[in-house]
Amino acid sequence: MNPFVYKNGALHAEDVAVADIASAVGTPFYCYSTAGLVQRYTDFANAFSHNRATICYAVKANGNLAVIRTLAALGAGADVVSEGELRRALAAGTPTDRIVFSGVGKSRAELAYALTQGIVQINVESEPELEALSETCVALDKTASIGVRVNPDVDAQTHAKISTGKAENKFGIDITRAPAVFARARDLPGVNPVSVAVHIGSQITDLTPLRIAFGHLASLVDRLRADGHNITRLDLGGGLGIRYEDETPPTPAEYAAMVNETLGHLDCHLMFEPGRVLVGEAGILVTSVLYDKPGESRRFVIVDAAMNDLVRPSMYDAYHGVLPIRETSSDIMLSDADIVGPVCETGDTFARHRAMPPVDPGDMLAILSAGAYGAVMSSTYNARLLIPEVLVNGDAFAVVRARPSYDELLKLDQFADWQ
Numbered sequence: 097m098n099p100f101v102y103k104n105g106a107l108h109a110e111d112v113a114v115a116d117i118a119s120a121v122g123t124p125f126y127c128y129s130t131a132g133l134v135q136r137y138t139d140f141a142n143a144f145s146h147n148r149a150t151i152c153y154a155v156k157a158n159g160n161l162a163v164i165r166t167l168a169a170l171g172a173g174a175d176v177v178s179e180g181e182l183r184r185a186l187a188a189g190t191p192t193d194r195i196v197f198s199g200v201g202k203s204r205a206e207l208a209y210a211l212t213q214g215i216v217q218i219n220v221e222s223e224p225e226l227e228a229l230s231e232t233c234v235a236l237d238k239t240a241s242i243g244v245r246v247n248p249d250v251d252a253q254t255h256a257k258i259s260t261g262k263a264e265n266k267f268g269i270d271i272t273r274a275p276a277v278f279a280r281a282r283d284l285p286g287v288n289p290v291s292v293a294v295h296i297g298s299q300i301t302d303l304t305p306l307r308i309a310f311g312h313l314a315s316l317v318d319r320l321r322a323d324g325h326n327i328t329r330l331d332l333g334g335g336l337g338i339r340y341e342d343e344t345p346p347t348p349a350e351y352a353a354m355v356n357e358t359l360g361h362l363d364c365h366l367m368f369e370p371g372r373v374l375v376g377e378a379g380i381l382v383t384s385v386l387y388d389k390p391g392e393s394r395r396f397v398i399v400d401a402a403m404n405d406l407v408r409p410s411m412y413d414a415y416h417g418v419l420p421i422r423e424t425s426s427d428i429m430l431s432d433a434d435i436v437g438p439v440c441e442t443g444d445t446f447a448r449h450r451a452m453p454p455v456d457p458g459d460m461l462a463i464l465s466a467g468a469y470g471a472v473m474s475s476t477y478n479a480r481l482l483i484p485e486v487l488v489n490g491d492a493f494a495v496v497r498a499r500p501s502y503d504e505l506l507k508l509d510q511f512a513d514w515q
């Protein structure tokens with residue numbers, strides 16, 4: 097089910113014309129579909145309906161409170177990587193017994209905050225962090241159930257900047273060190289090692305690297321159990337890819353079959369941290385054409401969104417589909433164009449060499465699959481305002497983050513007292 101389709105020639109988000117939202121909030125804006133979120137979450141959850149499993153939505157993919165709440169209402173937990181994300185998950189109503197705290201550099205203050213909230217699991221990613229967590233637990237008179245994130249040295253075959261499971265990546269503890277780290281954890285006060293965690297990368301479109309990593313995990317759990325550790329949970333991370341261009345990512349059902357094949361016999365409670373696969377295709381970025389600029393060698397369609405609003409194309413050379421809000425009739429001549437933003441960098445390019453119809457200023461375009469790692473990665477570069485986020489549900493829509501004013505932007509700064 098794609099919630100963004102043309103009806104009578106006009107792009108709709110579920111039953112709402114995207115142009116109607118634009119009239120209300122102005123462009124650019126992000127638009128998310130509740131039906132899209134529900135569908136993706138349900139697909140994922142159904143794939144594991146025969147397992148004991150907790151699906152901890154990776155809040156980093158889209159931290160809007162309304163998005164987190166939509167997923168939490170369906171039973172999702174949360175995977176958070178900072179105190180801010182933990183606060184978002186809690187504010188959206190995620191139950192603490194479904195929140196896991198991951199991340200390669202959690203500060204003592206963040207660990208303390210998580211301990212006072214009583215979340216279900218904290219994943220440690222280094223031996224010094226394990227020591228720091230133990231000391232924090234003792235100081236607060238708490239005991240934490242912990243996972244040890246291991247680095248299995250497997251190439252996830254994805255973009256280098258989002259690959260996390262190779263030995264040279266900063267993430268996790270070398271899998272060969274894991275038995276020693278579990279032994280140390282058992283001796284430390286305040287921490288109870290119950291889980292092994294792994295996450296080898298994002299936008300993974302082939303199950304093979306995950307299968308290899310989970311195979312290593314199974315061997316490790318055998319070894320840890322032989323050493324007398326009571327491993328009751330496995331945190332399998334996120335990483336399942338989506339279709340941006342012509343990828344054919346595995347379905348949640350195929351993924352679940354592989355998980356059960358490789359790890360089912362261990363009889364562990366499974367935790368997952370999917371982000372992109374739950375929210376990516378449930379969001380679009382809507383932008384207006386400012387100018388159609390013919391160049392000597394290229395046609396540039398200049399739009400009012402920019403790399404500060406959606407950085408993925410600049411940062412990872414990521415492909416995003418682009419659709420006009422008004423459907424292009426088949427007799428219209430298309431011509432090759434680059435779609436670019438107004439920021440003063442050549443990298444501010446959303447798409448290259450796309451067949452585009454003629455466009456006029458004010459015509460709108462939708463940049464597709466922008467629900468994950470879109471708004472969360474935005475900035476105010478070039479003193480541009482953060483853009484609104486809108487949530488659609490059937491024939492209703494609501495602004496779930498408003499566009500700030502320039503006054504609010506300027507008020508974030510202050511003069512030094514000598515000025």
Ligand code: LLP
Pocket residue numbers: 154156157175198199258260295297298299300333334335336369370371372373408412468469
């Ligand atoms: N768990 C951990 C420990 C992670 O590091 C990540 C993502 C996830 C779960 C969720 O992964 P997902 O299911 O979304 O693939 N900004 C990049 C993606 C960065 C992913 C970082 N970690 C992008 O726009 O492609």
